[in-house]
Amino acid sequence: MHRLLAFSPHERVLAGLLKERLEQEGIACLLRNEELFAAMGELPFLELRPELWVVDAEVLPRARLLIEAWLHPVRTERPWCCPGCGEVLEGQFGGCWKCGRAREEADAGT
Template sequence: MQRLTTAPNLALATLWCDMLTGSGIGCHVQRAFASSIAGEIPPDQSQPELWVDDAAQVEQARALLEAYRHPPMLRWVCAACDELIEGPFEQCWRCGALRPD
């Protein structure tokens, strides 16, 4: 096992781990509940960590995590209602139409 990164909170650590696991990379969250002792140890040592099971998949996991953390910014106009959509959204929030390919 090799440490991939730390997460700012347990919710993100679990989400990232689930996304990596769904992509075929074995991943585990360590220090899931260490934040309860943050006053007794340095705060940076109490954050949840993501660990990859196979060290050969660490670079692939880093690339996927980078893609998850920084989705592409899109700018498109909905064909159904002419709403301008900005951000990493694939669906119009006004009418629900999907972004054209």
């Protein structure tokens, strides 16, 4: 087994979500120290951090790439202007927050 990431104790939920996402991709993994936060003050702090481990070394690079993509997505869509109200919206939005027009309607009109 190989350690992939260590989290702070308050990031237990994130650790669990990443574990689920990796399992959905077919990567066998497990969380260690998941419940040790209750021993805070009794054990050394670094021993309490939840850790995400990958079972097979062959998939470790793929797991790292997937986690990097999930935690730091690259936004490639350009901003767009709603033809209904003129509002400029960021590229990741599929509809105008101001008038409710869908982006497909706006793209078809240009």
